[in-house]
Amino acid sequence: TFFTTWLILTSMIPISLIITMEVVKMIQAYMIDKDLDMKDQKENRFSKAFNSALNEELGQVEYIFSDKTGTLTSNVMEFKYCFIGNTFFGDEEFIQRRQTIARRPTYINKKTGFTYSFEDRELNNLLEGLADGSEQRIVFGNRENRVLFTLHNVREIAEHFLLTLSLCHECIVESNGVSFQGPSPDEVTLVDAARHLGYNFRRTTNFGKVVQINGEEHEIEVLDFFEFDSARKRASIVIRHNGIIKMLTKGADSIILARLSHFEQPNLERTKVLLDRFSLEGLRTLCFGMRVFTEEEWSDIKRTLRSLQSYADKVDRTRDFISDQVERDLMLIGCTAVEDKLQDGVPETIADFIQANIKVWMLTGDKLETAENIAYSCKLIQPDFYKLYLTDGSQLSSSLSEFSRALKLKTSTDKYSFIAEGKALLELANDKELGRSYLEEVFSKCSSVVCCRMSPKQKGDIVRLVKSNTNKITLSIGDGANDVNMIQEAHIGIGLYGKEGMRAVQASDYGLVDFKSLWKLLFVHGRWSYIRISEMILYFFYKNFTFVLPQFYYAFYNGFSSQTIYEDYYITFFNLFFTAFPVIVRAVLDQDVYYKQWSTAQSGGEGKALHLNEEIKRYYPHLYHVGQQNLIFKFVQQLEKHNDLGLRVLCDLDRNLLHFDGRDELQHQQSEWNRP
Numbered sequence: 001t002f003f004t005t006w007l008i009l010t011s012m013i014p015i016s017l018i019i020t021m022e023v024v025k026m027i028q029a030y031m032i033d034k035d036l037d038m039k040d041q042k043e044n045r046f047s048k049a050f051n052s053a054l055n056e057e058l059g060q061v062e063y064i065f066s067d068k069t070g071t072l073t074s075n076v077m078e079f080k081y082c083f084i085g086n087t088f089f090g091d092e093e094f095i096q097r098r099q100t101i102a103r104r105p106t107y108i109n110k111k112t113g114f115t116y117s118f119e120d121r122e123l124n125n126l127l128e129g130l131a132d133g134s135e136q137r138i139v140f141g142n143r144e145n146r147v148l149f150t151l152h153n154v155r156e157i158a159e160h161f162l163l164t165l166s167l168c169h170e171c172i173v174e175s176n177g178v179s180f181q182g183p184s185p186d187e188v189t190l191v192d193a194a195r196h197l198g199y200n201f202r203r204t205t206n207f208g209k210v211v212q213i214n215g216e217e218h219e220i221e222v223l224d225f226f227e228f229d230s231a232r233k234r235a236s237i238v239i240r241h242n243g244i245i246k247m248l249t250k251g252a253d254s255i256i257l258a259r260l261s262h263f264e265q266p267n268l269e270r271t272k273v274l275l276d277r278f279s280l281e282g283l284r285t286l287c288f289g290m291r292v293f294t295e296e297e298w299s300d301i302k303r304t305l306r307s308l309q310s311y312a313d314k315v316d317r318t319r320d321f322i323s324d325q326v327e328r329d330l331m332l333i334g335c336t337a338v339e340d341k342l343q344d345g346v347p348e349t350i351a352d353f354i355q356a357n358i359k360v361w362m363l364t365g366d367k368l369e370t371a372e373n374i375a376y377s378c379k380l381i382q383p384d385f386y387k388l389y390l391t392d393g394s395q396l397s398s399s400l401s402e403f404s405r406a407l408k409l410k411t412s413t414d415k416y417s418f419i420a421e422g423k424a425l426l427e428l429a430n431d432k433e434l435g436r437s438y439l440e441e442v443f444s445k446c447s448s449v450v451c452c453r454m455s456p457k458q459k460g461d462i463v464r465l466v467k468s469n470t471n472k473i474t475l476s477i478g479d480g481a482n483d484v485n486m487i488q489e490a491h492i493g494i495g496l497y498g499k500e501g502m503r504a505v506q507a508s509d510y511g512l513v514d515f516k517s518l519w520k521l522l523f524v525h526g527r528w529s530y531i532r533i534s535e536m537i538l539y540f541f542y543k544n545f546t547f548v549l550p551q552f553y554y555a556f557y558n559g560f561s562s563q564t565i566y567e568d569y570y571i572t573f574f575n576l577f578f579t580a581f582p583v584i585v586r587a588v589l590d591q592d593v594y595y596k597q598w599s600t601a602q603s604g605g606e607g608k609a610l611h612l613n614e615e616i617k618r619y620y621p622h623l624y625h626v627g628q629q630n631l632i633f634k635f636v637q638q639l640e641k642h643n644d645l646g647l648r649v650l651c652d653l654d655r656n657l658l659h660f661d662g663r664d665e666l667q668h669q670q671s672e673w674n675r676p
Helices: 002-012 016-033 121-127 154-167 185-196 253-257 268-280 295-310 315-326 346-355 368-377 396-408 422-430 432-441 456-469 481-489 517-557 568-578 580-589 635-639 645-658 663-673
Strands: 061-067 073-084 087-089 135-141 147-153 199-204 208-213 216-226 234-241 244-251 284-293 331-342 359-363 386-390 416-421 448-452 473-478 492-496 510-512 596-600 608-612
Touching (some): 002 517, 002 568, 016 517, 016 580, 061 456, 061 517, 073 154, 073 185, 073 268, 087 121, 121 154, 135 154, 135 284, 135 331, 147 244, 147 284, 154 208, 154 234, 154 284, 185 199, 185 284, 216 295, 216 315, 253 284, 268 331, 295 315, 346 359, 396 416, 396 422, 416 422, 422 448, 422 456, 432 456, 448 456, 456 473, 456 481, 473 481, 510 517, 517 580, 568 580
Parallel strands (some): 061 359, 061 473, 359 448, 386 416, 416 448, 492 510
Antiparallel strands (some): 073 087, 135 147, 199 208, 208 216, 234 244, 596 608
């Protein structure tokens, strides 16, 4: 009898809740998949939920880690400026610090999105042999100070600069002969720029590479190629050109400038000034260097490289070591600046995230000046923000004390942004105690963080540092293979369908078509999912409690004889059929507030249509804290919620639905938000 009574009362435990929850999450994921606001109309592609188990966590995010290139920017590159020898080519207004004039593109590749508007008559004359340019000597020598080769003027330097653009890459030519495919949009942009300037890469042969120079094809012997990767941040090609062995190298400015020869670098200082100017404009920069080998020097290097073939397990590591030794003593021949524009809606999206008390981190491989400029452009750093800097070489312990003192004076209206370089952050990731101190005393009090000079591994380390030392939901978003580490480290991984392949999407929980779709994923779908699922769980316990309670009281009257007050079939089907459908419908369709409303169609149309209510949409960042603070499961706070900001916002919303155009009312609400 005891066990029979116990069995009857087990209906209090909602075993069917698990199944119901999975059904609800599956339907919620389907609604994410079919959301027209999160669709790429050009590609006819919807966003995709790969993991429905995390729907409610989308409404509880407090940290967002974002890549820059291809995530915040559009990954549509445009070749803007170049500095060759001692001469600047491009829009002279840039040098004179005037407002540059936007040029109409002379070439648009609709398939890849690449545009080309670069134009400089002086450079064209140099490359066509109509002028030699100013006299500029760059002398190439070896470590014994023996002169091996000399470039005498800007025309000769420009020819080798364009050779580097057209040869030092991993691109392939498409069947149409004018488009290229490559591992990154940056590389394709540079090869395409060389094509427009008369150095057209045509194909790769067993002997080398074929380049069409001013209409005439030349096959250039390739002796070796050291490919680019995220750790090396450079690529080099060794060629035999006009009987001379030359190594043409391109890479990040910090890498190339650190590997220059002790020979006189006549253009180094002006190059550094221009690189800083490019960075302040948010442009992506690369530097180009060149080295000349004697036949004996190259024979020794080649012999060493051949000997690696017998050590298959160590060949990559040893080859990297040898290339590190070879790619030194470079002579600087120039630099380039490429523009990568922001995606539509990125500044507004990030501004709303910060307003919702979500801490946004941008992790990028760019130099500090470039990263800071992009952060301003996308409103990651806003004009009223205070800025804190942690650069390479800083004393971390003393800097922590300074930052802590500054943040202790922080008021409720003050906002801080933290800007740090990769080496300093790497030390924090390796020192767990110091990293935890920075996280608790500095990072957690900053509205945004900009991390520059970051490698893919470092991105993952930073996400792991925050995730393991805070009890907060983290989200990472990226578009390329170099973002996979941080996507997999975060609680929620978001991959973007971009131009750098599908690796990020395949490693993610949700695939989005652009960054601004993250706004609706978090503020609408995430918040709804949290509220719906949380209230569904509470309702399940409530209905089961009300079902079992009469049976429990009835047991005192039947002497605990296990006689039931309900029919057997009613007990069996109560959770399975009788109460399942209403709970599922509410958990799928309930909308406490939505920024789209039904209204009579305009322009003489019939029926009703959904239209965007901008005034209501402005409230969404203020409503997101419900999930962040987990208010639905905190009963004490629920009883006190009449003092909560969220309820005040919802009450104001109800009034606004009747007085939608009242500006005085909106000003009153704004003053209410700003009240401490």
